[in-house]
Amino acid sequence: ELVPRGMSLSQLIAVLRARIRLVVAVGLVVLLLSAVVSLAMTPQYRATALLQLDFDVYDPLLQRDLSPNLAESYMATQVDTVGSGRVLGEVVRQLGWLDDAERVAPLRAKVAGADTESLIAFMVDEMRKSLEIRREGDTRLVSITYEADDRMLAARVPNLIAAVFLEQHQRASTAPARASADRFGAEIEQLRQRVDEAQRALAEFRQGSGLIDL
Numbered sequence: 034e035l036v037p038r039g040m041s042l043s044q045l046i047a048v049l050r051a052r053i054r055l056v057v058a059v060g061l062v063v064l065l066l067s068a069v070v071s072l073a074m075t076p077q078y079r080a081t082a083l084l085q086l087d088f089d090v091y092d093p094l095l096q097r098d099l100s101p102n103l104a105e106s107y108m109a110t111q112v113d114t115v116g117s118g119r120v121l122g123e124v125v126r127q128l129g130w131l132d133d134a135e136r137v138a139p140l141r142a143k144v145a146g147a148d149t150e151s152l153i154a155f156m157v158d159e160m161r162k163s164l165e166i167r168r169e170g171d172t173r174l175v176s177i178t179y180e181a182d183d184r185m186l187a188a189r190v191p192n193l194i195a196a197v198f199l200e201q202h203q204r205a206s207t208a209p210a211r212a213s214a215d216r217f218g219a220e221i222e223q224l225r226q227r228v229d230e231a232q233r234a235l236a237e238f239r240q241g242s243g244l245i246d247l
Contacts, residue, residue, distance in 0.1 A: 080188040081176050083174050083176055115166050124160070125153050128189075130156050160179075164177075165177075177191040179194075
């Protein structure tokens, strides 16, 4: 109903009183609908893990600090690595999702005869839909945020991603040293065997020729 221009305050109050039941009814309906929607919606939980990346900015070979561009490039590469299929695939394995029939069945329904690697790839894609990985400003901190309707899962995934990344990063960093140690170890073992063979041959020669050590 349009309120005539120039309506006094008393007249306005009278109009509101006349419509008070309608106003209250609309308010109750809105509150009821809000409550129903809130109860019907599945609660979502978000958890964040912070990962600090440490690296030397000083290059001992060049005897100077790394250029800012190289440092930025390194950070961008590490952020991409945190969310890579290699890291997230291992997270999927450790979460036990491959043994979860409720997760596997819909994927097998989409792709008949999907092998393990295909299932992992599908699960990684699903994980990325609820995952956010980003660098915190100009710092060396990387935030890993995951959202799920399971509070425990939401908290576990970011921490597991950080742990898997650190483990793989450390393994990759020490792999050249381990490979060199294994190679040198094998060479030393071969040299030891040759020395033993030479000593045996010398002993047999002395015994056959009747030579005596002085």
